[in-house]
């Protein structure tokens with residue numbers, strides 16, 4: 459059975475953002491399902507930093523997951539991991555779970571006017587970046603490839619919302635870019 463992508467809102471995420479993301483993930487050949495929202499991940503809060511531990515969120519999502527599915531958590535709380543000041547998201551490389559944060563993708567974080575179109579573009583890039591990790595990809599040196607590591611939003615805005623040719627090869631089985639059907643191909647080989 460083909461895996462599904464399960465989108466899990468962690469907290470109150472505007473439905474137009476969820477719908478936009480679900481639509482964007484149509485570029486994969488996996489069905490995307492939106493789950494009912496879970497509460498904000500209070501269990502992952504670090505009071506000394508005022509931020510949330512992304513790794514702990516991944517663990518929780520994984521413990522709730524069905525092995526057949528891929529889980530993408532989406533939250534508006536600010537995430538950090540290990541010694542990093544913040545992260546836009548985190549994923550289990552070659553695994554089944556990922557999480558992205560909207561906090562630092564939103565212009566309002568930088569005290570400028572919110573821009574929904576720009577926010578949706580950034581969400582798409584971060585989501586397909588983290589899903590790329592779930593599909594087994596590591597970071598890419600091509601600054602325009604979506605798998606390029608974003609140190610800050612300039613990197614995010616500079617890269618495309620797509621994989622470079624090399625990375626695309628790695629995610630090909632999950633990608634809907636050609637007519638040929640992998641289940642059929644597998645049946646013949």
Ligand SMILES: [Zn+2]
Pocket residue numbers: 587591597607
């Ligand atoms: Zn990454």
Ligand SMILES: [Zn+2]
Pocket residue numbers: 598599600603604605606621622623624625626
């Ligand atoms: Zn690449």
